[in-house]
Amino acid sequence: xxxxxxxxxxxxxxxxxxxxxxxxxxGQLSLGQAGFASVxxxxxxxxxxxxxxxxxxxxxxxxxxxxxxxxxxAAVVLGLPTMHLRGVxxxxxxxxxxxAVRIFVLNAEWTGGAQGMSVPKVVTPAIAWIVLAVVxxxxxxxxxxxxxxxxEAIREDELAAGAMGIDVGRHRLGAFVTAGAVAGLYGxxxxxxxxxxxxxxxxxxxxxxxLVTAMVGGTTVFVGPVLGSTFLTLVPEIQRALGVEAGWxxxxxxxxxxxxxxxxxxxxxxxxxxxxxxxxxxxxxADSGGADxxxxxxxxxxxxxxxxxxxxxxxLSKDYGGVHAVRDxxxxxxxxxxxxxxGPNGAGKTTLVxxxxxxxxxxxxxxxxxxxxAGRTPVHRVAAAGVSRTFQHSKLFGRLSALENVLVGGHxxxxxxxxxxxxxxxxxxxxxxxxxxxxxxxxxxxGMLDAATTRAxxxxxxDQRRLEIARALAADPSLxxxxxxxxxxxxxxxxxxxxxIRSLADDGLAVLLIEHNVGLVRQICDRVVVLxxxxxxxxxxxxxxxxxxxxxxxxxxxxx
Amino acid sequence: MPHRALALFAATALTVTLTACTAEGGGGxxxxxxxxxxxxxxxxxxxxxxxxxxxxxxxAGSYGESxxxxxxxxxxxxxxxxxxxxxxxVEDDQTDPRQGIAVFEQLTAEDxxxxxxxxxxxxxxxxxxxxxxxxxxxVLAISNTVDGITAQGDYIFRDSLTESQVIPxxxxxxxAEYGLEKVVVMYANDDALAEAGGEVFAGAxxxxxxxxxxxxxxxxxxxxxxxxxxEAKAADPDALVVSSLIEAAIPLVTQARELGIDVPIIGGNGxxxxxxxxxxxxxxxxxxxxxxWNSESESPxxxxxxxxxxxxxxTQPDQFAAQAxxxxxxxxQAVRSSCSGERDAIKEGxxxxxxxxxxxxxxxxxxxxxxxxxxxxxxxxxxxxxxxE
Numbered sequence: 001x002x003x004x005x006x007x008x009x010x011x012x013x014x015x016x017x018x019x020x021x022x023x024x025x026x027g028q029l030s031l032g033q034a035g036f037a038s039v040x041x042x043x044x045x046x047x048x049x050x051x052x053x054x055x056x057x058x059x060x061x062x063x064x065x066x067x068x069x070x071x072x073x074a075a076v077v078l079g080l081p082t083m084h085l086r087g088v089x090x091x092x093x094x095x096x097x098x099x100a101v102r103i104f105v106l107n108a109e110w111t112g113g114a115q116g117m118s119v120p121k122v123v124t125p126a127i128a129w130i131v132l133a134v135v136x137x138x139x140x141x142x143x144x145x146x147x148x149x150x151x152e153a154i155r156e157d158e159l160a161a162g163a164m165g166i167d168v169g170r171h172r173l174g175a176f177v178t179a180g181a182v183a184g185l186y187g188x189x190x191x192x193x194x195x196x197x198x199x200x201x202x203x204x205x206x207x208x209x210x211l212v213t214a215m216v217g218g219t220t221v222f223v224g225p226v227l228g229s230t231f232l233t234l235v236p237e238i239q240r241a242l243g244v245e246a247g248w249x250x251x252x253x254x255x256x257x258x259x260x261x262x263x264x265x266x267x268x269x270x271x272x273x274x275x276x277x278x279x280x281x282x283x284x285x286a287d288s289g290g291a292d293x294x295x296x297x298x299x300x301x302x303x304x305x306x307x308x309x310x311x312x313x314x315x316l317s318k319d320y321g322g323v324h325a326v327r328d329x330x331x332x333x334x335x336x337x338x339x340x341x342x343g344p345n346g347a348g349k350t351t352l353v354x355x356x357x358x359x360x361x362x363x364x365x366x367x368x369x370x371x372x373x374a375g376r377t378p379v380h381r382v383a384a385a386g387v388s389r390t391f392q393h394s395k396l397f398g399r400l401s402a403l404e405n406v407l408v409g410g411h412x413x414x415x416x417x418x419x420x421x422x423x424x425x426x427x428x429x430x431x432x433x434x435x436x437x438x439x440x441x442x443x444x445x446x447g448m449l450d451a452a453t454t455r456a457x458x459x460x461x462x463d464q465r466r467l468e469i470a471r472a473l474a475a476d477p478s479l480x481x482x483x484x485x486x487x488x489x490x491x492x493x494x495x496x497x498x499x500x501i502r503s504l505a506d507d508g509l510a511v512l513l514i515e516h517n518v519g520l521v522r523q524i525c526d527r528v529v530v531l532x533x534x535x536x537x538x539x540x541x542x543x544x545x546x547x548x549x550x551x552x553x554x555x556x557x558x559x560x
Numbered sequence: 561m562p563h564r565a566l567a568l569f570a571a572t573a574l575t576v577t578l579t580a581c582t583a584e585g586g587g588g589x590x591x592x593x594x595x596x597x598x599x600x601x602x603x604x605x606x607x608x609x610x611x612x613x614x615x616x617x618x619x620a621g622s623y624g625e626s627x628x629x630x631x632x633x634x635x636x637x638x639x640x641x642x643x644x645x646x647x648x649x650v651e652d653d654q655t656d657p658r659q660g661i662a663v664f665e666q667l668t669a670e671d672x673x674x675x676x677x678x679x680x681x682x683x684x685x686x687x688x689x690x691x692x693x694x695x696x697x698x699v700l701a702i703s704n705t706v707d708g709i710t711a712q713g714d715y716i717f718r719d720s721l722t723e724s725q726v727i728p729x730x731x732x733x734x735x736a737e738y739g740l741e742k743v744v745v746m747y748a749n750d751d752a753l754a755e756a757g758g759e760v761f762a763g764a765x766x767x768x769x770x771x772x773x774x775x776x777x778x779x780x781x782x783x784x785x786x787x788x789x790x791e792a793k794a795a796d797p798d799a800l801v802v803s804s805l806i807e808a809a810i811p812l813v814t815q816a817r818e819l820g821i822d823v824p825i826i827g828g829n830g831x832x833x834x835x836x837x838x839x840x841x842x843x844x845x846x847x848x849x850x851x852x853w854n855s856e857s858e859s860p861x862x863x864x865x866x867x868x869x870x871x872x873x874x875t876q877p878d879q880f881a882a883q884a885x886x887x888x889x890x891x892x893q894a895v896r897s898s899c900s901g902e903r904d905a906i907k908e909g910x911x912x913x914x915x916x917x918x919x920x921x922x923x924x925x926x927x928x929x930x931x932x933x934x935x936x937x938x939x940x941x942x943x944x945x946x947x948x949e
Contacts, residue, residue: 003662003665003666003669004665005658005661005662005665006662006665009658009661009662102750106749106750107749113749113755114748114749114750114751114752114754114755115683115706115752115755115756116683116752118686121690194657194658194661194687195686195687195690196657196683196686196687198683198752199750200683200750200752201657233658236654236659236662237662240651240666246614246616246650246651246652247616247617247652248616248617250617250652250654251617251654
């Protein structure tokens, strides 16, 4: 059953599946990998030296290097114009690329057209598995790094990832180029295994094969592609060994088994493998390492001194068609101030904070936030300037644990560890431990350390709100925007939350709190701004604002 | 959770059991492949294992099925004859190079086949045959028409004629019959066989001094050829020369007639299929195809084959079945010549085949290990292939 070629094809299938895993893990659906593999295979067969002249292994190494470069280059060329596409649109665009490559190969002179080019067989099972090991090593080591977590965060929620300071465009392109390089490796290995490289090997069916292998294996754990390829390669072999008669029955059974796996293991074969994450013992750490934030491994932000203006809005307006969501708002927020923003439903509160955090560009006016102009600067830059926020409808990274959510929140204050982790440098371990400790502290601050390993989408509603605050805090922000954090909390929880928010402002943060619970706002805010129909109708200390007749009218309506 | 795991296990086990019911017991051979006697009287103790790597499913599935029927008929008849028993194992390569290579590796294993028949497609042959060559297992190709298949090694033979053996004859016969001076060539450029056929046509037309007014390419997956045919019609050719698989041939021929192109259509090996008349109907009239097998031949071998095949399968055989049937008959010839079912003896035997009467006509395997026998040029008349004299 396990003949030489079967062993080789398991490795090859897994490598190709890894090229899909690379993008699926970052939430992108691309079908262009067959095109990258084709570009790589043809380029290396054309350019690489003849194995008979320089020897098998040197020739293959050169071919692999050429193929990887060709695949990655093709991915950059395709990625730059298509990276803004999402979901099915990206899939279609990349499929178009693969088809264009196929047509080119069919019609170019040097490729041998449909009959292909003959290639010496050089790849042995050992070589295929060594290359697979290298590829798997990359995905294994890169997963628990700042880069790997950023990709997963983008997969789970792109908007929230951007708000945490992750440069979504660059990371998506990074994943795409990785896919190109890995697909390139596959293309070269394929050519030097099957002796004949033809356009039919890199058509639509090949792309679907790769996608199915990756999905069957699972796209969240690095062993997924290996399991997927082993399963799909062995199904025909096992049937043959069992003596199932050749013919239609075999693909039929293979199809049924595929259905069974997808039905019963929606996360793929590797979906049941638990993610291991050690929750650091922060009590012990506090004893040895000093009180708070004394980690040299973390980047520290210089916060504005208490009382400085961190946000200045001048004439800020937003129209949606004919609707004036926000009209001509002037506002300043100071460091160390807890500012409450209240108003009836539809008053424009969320639109206002979306403009401050850079998610929505204003129609008129200017929002100067911590030295950057929000709306004209990419979201991740606004976040980098020191703005961190929670969302009205929580936007957690659902399939990541609570602790991992907070780790992503710490994106801006932790150091990149990818390269050092690949090289097993001890400093990477130190940095990762510091990041974990930092995340654990933030989780502890909202009282959720016990739930550190729970998946975010398995948490209760109230816990999800608190986790969002912990994630926002992990960015060490100068301005913290909380969009209805107490929604869905009971009296006790809301009281605890109020104390927490107050303590943050006392630490020197500027906090902008949107809240429906007027009692809570009156209790803790230094200043309150009331929005109605997009306009500021009142502003001042809470007791004054609450007594303002216009505010009463906006909330309760006029007396008949 | 345990429930789901259990259900998964149960479902898997069920599927495997269900299908294993159709399983056949495989069997190894332990020596005894050298027998006593010669020729007709040869008796070999152990059955001679013959492996066939065919494309039973996938893109080339229809050809593979036909070949399987031809082989099974031949095996049945040979085993009934006695003396030498053949243990035929038909394996499916699913028209997938990976499967093709895996199948060849299994068939060439220590206790594997003495000789391998197949694979169905030339592309698969290029990828899988070197394995047999390295292991010293003779291969007899039964449908591969591309040049260079047997050049891969001295263990590789074929009983199928190449396109370069059939097409020049076809072109010459059509020129004699219709006085061709100017033609339009059309071929599918994304299929290895159709493209290779197109190239051979171009060479043959050039050799005959026939002018090629235009060369048009299409995809094997195409179904609408009206635009191309309109272009072809504008060139006012004496004939259309088409190299494609049967799937594209049928709509192409039908649409050509619809557009009023009444000139002969000269097809490549892909047209060699009774489906052409069945599906294209009247439109197929006047299609000229060169073939390696003359279904109308009245040789005793062919008459018997036609009758036996129809009796066993209830349908008429096509060229693929005839070539497959011939393949096993030639192997029998090779085995009996030295009365040995061992790999090297079969290799010697196949190389020595000369003037053997077969369904395909008198067949010789030449020094390049390619088959040489009479090719036939056919034209569709009244819904049947008739020999173009």
